[in-house]
Amino acid sequence: DGGITQSPKYLFRKEGQNVTLSCEQNLNHDAMYWYRQDPGQGLRLIYYSQIVNDFQKGDIAEGYSVSREKKESFPLTVTSAQKNPTAFYLCASRGQGANSPLHFGNGTRLTVT
């Protein structure tokens, strides 16, 4: 079955360390997204990419970086510059057409202590 795979499910890091979250999709979607979810705040867009080798900042890009070297992959790096990195991170992709919905992975819960 086609879908989006996020790994790992849980991730623990010490403060000051960079960490990379993996997102892979086999839906052949051009567009991919990273969202951060905190209790009571809904989903906030970190970065998105509409095509390979191109990406745009979302609403809360500070302290994060991404790459899009392959259509299937859109890894997110949480850097030490991110002041409050502990959160639930969701990756999504979207097919062609303005009315196409987002398809989500099962998320990665990052805890930084």
Next chain:
Amino acid sequence: AQSVTQPDIHITVSEGASLELRCNYSYGATPYLFWYVQSPGQGLQLLLKYFSGDTLVQGIKGFEAEFKRSQSSFNLRKPSVHWSDAAEYFCAVGAPPGNQFYFGTGTSLTVIP
């Protein structure tokens, strides 16, 4: 600017009772509207979407939603709630022709036996 408001942070209903979750959006033209459901620690699953045509749309798991342009609303309904419907529900707006999605802050549903 586009925005989505879900005025109810938390709703509790009895199993078998009817359900209505409210969603209001702000957008200059007819948006593409979506409802998603999220179980704890999981990604978001698409329930239904609206982009044109009949203003009453049917989705999965017995849910339906009605688009009311005059009220800028897209409320989600279910005639009879099951205990397995307990989850977080998110309304989202996709603004054409770009790829941005805007999410509400979610409504948490508790179902009591």
